[in-house]
Amino acid sequence: MNDVTVAVEDTTPTVDDVMVELHGVHKSFGPLEVLRGVDLQVHVGEVTVILGPSGSGKSTLLRTINHLEKVNRGWISIDGELIGYRRSGSKLHELKEKDVLKQRTHIGFVFQNFNLFPHLTVLDNLVEAPVSALRRPRKAAEETARGLLDRVEETARGLLDRVGLADKADAYPRQLSGGQQQRVAIARALALEPKVLLFDEPTSALDPELVGEVLDVIKDLAGTGTTMIVVTHEIGFAREVADTVVFMDGGVVVEQGPPAAVLDDPQHERTRAFLSKVL
Amino acid sequence: MGLTTPSASAPPAAASPGTGPGAPPTPDDPASLKVVPARHYARWVAAVAVIVLVAQFAHGLATNPVWEWGVFRDYVLSETIVHAVWVTLQLTAYATVLGFLLGTVLAFMRLSRSPVLQTVAWTYIWIFRSIPMIVQLVFWFNLSALYERLGFGIPFGPVFWSVDSNSIIGTMGAAVIGLTLHQAAYAAEIVRGGVIAVDHGQLEAAAALGIPRLRQIRRIVLPQAMRAILPTAGNEIIGLLKGTSVVYVMSIGELFYQVQVIYGRNGRVIPLLLVATAWYVVLTSLLSVAQYYVERRYARGANRTPPPTPLQRARRFVRTLRAAAAQRNQPVTPLKPLGDSR
Numbered sequence: 137m138n139d140v141t142v143a144v145e146d147t148t149p150t151v152d153d154v155m156v157e158l159h160g161v162h163k164s165f166g167p168l169e170v171l172r173g174v175d176l177q178v179h180v181g182e183v184t185v186i187l188g189p190s191g192s193g194k195s196t197l198l199r200t201i202n203h204l205e206k207v208n209r210g211w212i213s214i215d216g217e218l219i220g221y222r223r224s225g226s227k228l229h230e231l232k233e234k235d236v237l238k239q240r241t242h243i244g245f246v247f248q249n250f251n252l253f254p255h256l257t258v259l260d261n262l263v264e265a266p267v268s269a270l271r272r273p274r275k276a277a278e279e280t281a282r283g284l285l286d287r288v289e290e291t292a293r294g295l296l297d298r299v300g301l302a303d304k305a306d307a308y309p310r311q312l313s314g315g316q317q318q319r320v321a322i323a324r325a326l327a328l329e330p331k332v333l334l335f336d337e338p339t340s341a342l343d344p345e346l347v348g349e350v351l352d353v354i355k356d357l358a359g360t361g362t363t364m365i366v367v368t369h370e371i372g373f374a375r376e377v378a379d380t381v382v383f384m385d386g387g388v389v390v391e392q393g394p395p396a397a398v399l400d401d402p403q404h405e406r407t408r409a410f411l412s413k414v415l
Numbered sequence: 416m417g418l419t420t421p422s423a424s425a426p427p428a429a430a431s432p433g434t435g436p437g438a439p440p441t442p443d444d445p446a447s448l449k450v451v452p453a454r455h456y457a458r459w460v461a462a463v464a465v466i467v468l469v470a471q472f473a474h475g476l477a478t479n480p481v482w483e484w485g486v487f488r489d490y491v492l493s494e495t496i497v498h499a500v501w502v503t504l505q506l507t508a509y510a511t512v513l514g515f516l517l518g519t520v521l522a523f524m525r526l527s528r529s530p531v532l533q534t535v536a537w538t539y540i541w542i543f544r545s546i547p548m549i550v551q552l553v554f555w556f557n558l559s560a561l562y563e564r565l566g567f568g569i570p571f572g573p574v575f576w577s578v579d580s581n582s583i584i585g586t587m588g589a590a591v592i593g594l595t596l597h598q599a600a601y602a603a604e605i606v607r608g609g610v611i612a613v614d615h616g617q618l619e620a621a622a623a624l625g626i627p628r629l630r631q632i633r634r635i636v637l638p639q640a641m642r643a644i645l646p647t648a649g650n651e652i653i654g655l656l657k658g659t660s661v662v663y664v665m666s667i668g669e670l671f672y673q674v675q676v677i678y679g680r681n682g683r684v685i686p687l688l689l690v691a692t693a694w695y696v697v698l699t700s701l702l703s704v705a706q707y708y709v710e711r712r713y714a715r716g717a718n719r720t721p722p723p724t725p726l727q728r729a730r731r732f733v734r735t736l737r738a739a740a741a742q743r744n745q746p747v748t749p750l751k752p753l754g755d756s757r
């Protein structure tokens with residue numbers, strides 16, 4: 137069991153226009169302290185890009201946000217609602233799995249390895265969660281799904297004359313290219329109409345020539361005011377799309393700010409060292 | 416590696432004019448040389464020996480009067496035997512369905528985070544894999560000696576309603592229970608093996624999408640686990656089909672029991688054992704065919720191009736034969752250079 141200590145007095149999420157808020161988040165795996173007090177605020181409609189060396193706790197941070205990992209200390213809120221806990225008076229009650237699952241429908245998660253369901257068609261991949269978690273009627277869910285496939289298709293269309301994804305609705309994921317699979321995975325996350333989208337290195341498993349089509353879809357989403365947190369090593373993408381760049385190392389946020397500040401004029405030695413390796 | 420020609424002096428056929436069909440063979444062009452296939456004398460001898468042995472056995476089967484094919488013919492489709500086959504099928508079906516249902520529950524108990532559930536499931540599997548099926552069946556057969564009456568009530572408290580145990584668990588019921596409990600222990604391990612073979616990322620994706628827990632198992636985990644479960648489960652069900660013959664100890668009219676009854680009366684042991692054998696072979700073959708199609712169904716999406724169906728494969732085979740025949744009718748076909756044919 138995790139040893140959860142939350143300072144109750146502090147659990148007052150800032151409402152205003154803050155969509156995601158992390159406050160003093162600690163997370164350990166056994167003796168290994170992976171997150172050592174992370175504070176972060178993401179405003180509505182903003183794109184936050186998280187950079188940092190391998191093993192610095194970026195994936196763990198994203199996973200605590202949708203409660204795939206429980207925090208040991210601190211709290212996380214989305215749109216003013218605590219994740220994984222319910223506050224009543226001076227106590228925090230751990231939520232039942234059913235309620236955690238409901239909270240997760242507001243948080244889209246895109247994995248490095250896509251994690252599409254290989255035994256379901258593309259359309260069924262998109263329809264599954266809206267039907268089973270949100271109890272949408274199947275017909276309506278399918279219609280939305282086709283619309284989303286068109287959307288992630290069109291934004292990637294400019295690249296080459298690619299096979300349309302909408303025509304692939306009845307194909308199985310393994311019959312698609314990596315780029316197509318990741319775009320389907322993004323559409324799958326969007327099908328729940330989440331309040332925030334989390335991306336964990338969405339292009340790291342792709343061949344170099346397929347990276348662009350996935351980044352284009354994310355850029356398009358950024359343009360339409362979707363709140364997003366993106367862990368990536370694509371510095372060019374961060375510079376172009378991010379409102380805030382966060383540099384993490386050793387389980388803490390080392391520095392954060394607008395891309396121009398963090399990427400071009402880093403204040404910390406560790407940031408400079410990392411950037412000199414990546415750029 | 417069949418042709419060894421100095422490669423420096425062997426230009427590809429396309430590059431050397433005059434080596435088309437009908438051109439006179441030139442000694443230094445490998446494309447026009449005749450190929451002598453290697454001869455495998457030992458293989459031929461072995462094949463002939465095996466064919467002779469098989470023929471001898473088949474001849475014996477057909478002509479040796481001991482087999483009494485007339486008696487076999489009289490009984491194989493007789494009403495008693497067909498009914499006995501039906502009982503065997505029923506026992507197999509019940510024990511398969513109930514056994515795998517209980518087995519699936521046990522598998523998820525073992526995989527659960529609750530130490531109590533884990534321990535109970537582990538103990539169950541340990542015990543029921545340890546007791547020989549026949550011993551267990553006789554136990555159930557004598558259930559009324561163990562528990563004369565079965566009742567419903569508060570555990571360790573008063574009983575509201577009870578019945579005579581033999582009256583609700585007839586022999587057939589006892590047999591089904593025995594087979595089911597035995598089967599469940601094995602099924603549990605098969606299902607658990609299938610579930611842990613599913614990529615962990617699948618469960619994470621399902622959880623991240625907020626898909627309800629039971630639905631995650633039914634819709635995401637189990638269908639993918641089936642790929643690993645089916646081959647072993649197929650074995651297990653075929654084993655069970657033949658294993659039902661053990662319930663003859665309970666005097667249930669399944670195939671093996673009925674055959675014994677008949678040869679006990681008329682003394683025609685061999686042909687009646689043949690009757691049972693023939694039926695077990697037929698039923699097992701049907702199960703194997705069914706298994707093939709069920710496996711195919713659950714393989715959807717597992718490969719980029721699904722493997723051909725038997726029908727497609729048959730068509731392809733015919734096409735190959737035709738093409739080969741057409742080639743044989745061609746006058747002279749010079750061999751292609753080795754580099755091309757690979």
Ligand SMILES: Nc1ncnc2c1ncn2[C@@H]1O[C@H](COP(=O)(O)OP(=O)(O)O)[C@@H](O)[C@H]1O
Pocket residue numbers: 165168170188189190191192193194195196197
């Ligand atoms: N489930 C886990 N159990 C034990 N250690 C883990 C687990 N998940 C991550 N870690 C460790 O936590 C550290 C940070 O991992 P991660 O968050 O994946 O880093 P990043 O995504 O920045 O590369 C690594 O040292 C990793 O080995």
Ligand SMILES: [Mg+2]
Pocket residue numbers: 194195196336337
């Ligand atoms: Mg990572």
